[in-house]
Amino acid sequence: MLTPEERVELDEMRSHYPTVRAASVSVLKWLQKHRGYLSDESMRDAADYLGLPVAELDGLATFYNLLFRQPVGERVICLCDSISCWMCGSDRIRRHIENRLAIRMGETSADGRFTLVPVVCLGNCDHAPSMIVGDELFHDLTPEKVDQILGLEDTGSHGGDHD
Numbered sequence: 001m002l003t004p005e006e007r008v009e010l011d012e013m014r015s016h017y018p019t020v021r022a023a024s025v026s027v028l029k030w031l032q033k034h035r036g037y038l039s040d041e042s043m044r045d046a047a048d049y050l051g052l053p054v055a056e057l058d059g060l061a062t063f064y065n066l067l068f069r070q071p072v073g074e075r076v077i078c079l080c081d082s083i084s085c086w087m088c089g090s091d092r093i094r095r096h097i098e099n100r101l102a103i104r105m106g107e108t109s110a111d112g113r114f115t116l117v118p119v120v121c122l123g124n125c126d127h128a129p130s131m132i133v134g135d136e137l138f139h140d141l142t143p144e145k146v147d148q149i150l151g152l153e154d155t156g157s158h159g160g161d162h163d
């Protein structure tokens with residue numbers, strides 16, 4: 001159930017949208033930000049609040065890459081795997097991240113700090129490869145730049161960029 005405080009904040013946000021449907025993605029994003037991910041309970045809370053069917057919101061959550069129905073790490077790395085980024089070396093970046101964090105695409109690091117997920121084109125193709133971490137867009141990625149962004153400069157290598 002939404003707390004009174006959550007309801008106040010959601011009411012304020014909803015007032016900026018003409019309809020509840022228009023507000024629904026923002027409501028889901030807000031709940032995710034404050035609760036970590038969109039659990040079944042959060043989906044029910046959002047549906048009750050908006051007066052929309054849970055199934056409709058579930059459809060939205062499935063459609064939007066940046067809405068998570070499963071628990072995720074503190075920082076979610078959304079690495080673009082569409083064509084321009086792929087041509088500019090996103091595969092190498094993926095392998096680098098996987099090796100550094102000892103995870104595969106779709107997994108969360110053992111310390112719970114990072115989750116790595118693929119996303120479709122971020123509209124930043126002229127600066128490929130690109131990724132979003134949290135709310136921030138990063139581009140022209142290199143392995144060194146990735147280490148800097150993720151704060152991994154001093155953690156040493158976990159075996160290089162091999163498959």
Ligand code: FES
Pocket residue numbers: 080081082083084085086120121122123124125128129130
């Ligand atoms: S293909 Fe990656 S940003 Fe467009």
